[in-house]
Amino acid sequence: MALLAWARRRSAWIAEDDYDSEFRYAGRPLAALQGLDTGGRVIYIGTFSKVLFPALRLGYMVVPAGAVDAFAAARALADRHPPGPSQALVAEFLAEGHFARHIRRMRTLYAERQAALVSAARRECAGLLEVSPADAGMHLVAWLPKGSSDGEASRRAAAAGVIAPPLSAYYHAGVARPGLLLGYSSISRRKIYEGARRLAAAMIN
Numbered sequence: 001m002a003l004l005a006w007a008r009r010r011s012a013w014i015a016e017d018d019y020d021s022e023f024r025y026a027g028r029p030l031a032a033l034q035g036l037d038t039g040g041r042v043i044y045i046g047t048f049s050k051v052l053f054p055a056l057r058l059g060y061m062v063v064p065a066g067a068v069d070a071f072a073a074a075r076a077l078a079d080r081h082p083p084g085p086s087q088a089l090v091a092e093f094l095a096e097g098h099f100a101r102h103i104r105r106m107r108t109l110y111a112e113r114q115a116a117l118v119s120a121a122r123r124e125c126a127g128l129l130e131v132s133p134a135d136a137g138m139h140l141v142a143w144l145p146k147g148s149s150d151g152e153a154s155r156r157a158a159a160a161g162v163i164a165p166p167l168s169a170y171y172h173a174g175v176a177r178p179g180l181l182l183g184y185s186s187i188s189r190r191k192i193y194e195g196a197r198r199l200a201a202a203m204i205n
Helices: 002-010 065-078 084-095 098-124 150-159 189-204
Strands: 014-017 042-047 059-062 139-143 179-183
Touching (some): 002 014, 098 189, 150 189
Parallel strands (some): 014 042
Antiparallel strands (some): 139 179
């Protein structure tokens, strides 16, 4: 609310990427700034890449009413050939309620897979990694012991067939503690347990 008040005072814009808001597993959903904005200062940006599939190549913006014409004109200059059939298909998918049902199903599935990953990592990687459940998202951070190289750990994991990017790669100035980023949304529970065993073996070796 303080940020929204600041934007109103300064006539500033807030570009909001409400990343992973659809996949929240604990507590009540967090309100988007755009939904709380009464001054028309928030530009809400999203994509269907995570919630449907990346090949769809559709994104969207929710802009204040007074800015619609300007953004539509900028969009026309950027690309005069938007994917009309894909847009129409997704619009119908939304209007008929299929999207909301899809999100509910996927939220349940991802919560189960996250729990499986936490369980597998704690069992297979005890003493090597620390993993805790997250309230939202499609990834978990596996913390390494202080002083470890998450780049080296990531290379070992890759050699064992496990894709686990180093957390330090996402920070400009480094992080206080090294870690690996573990995904679970597109992996079956059987593969999650197999991956945890491979990861543990890679860390030991």
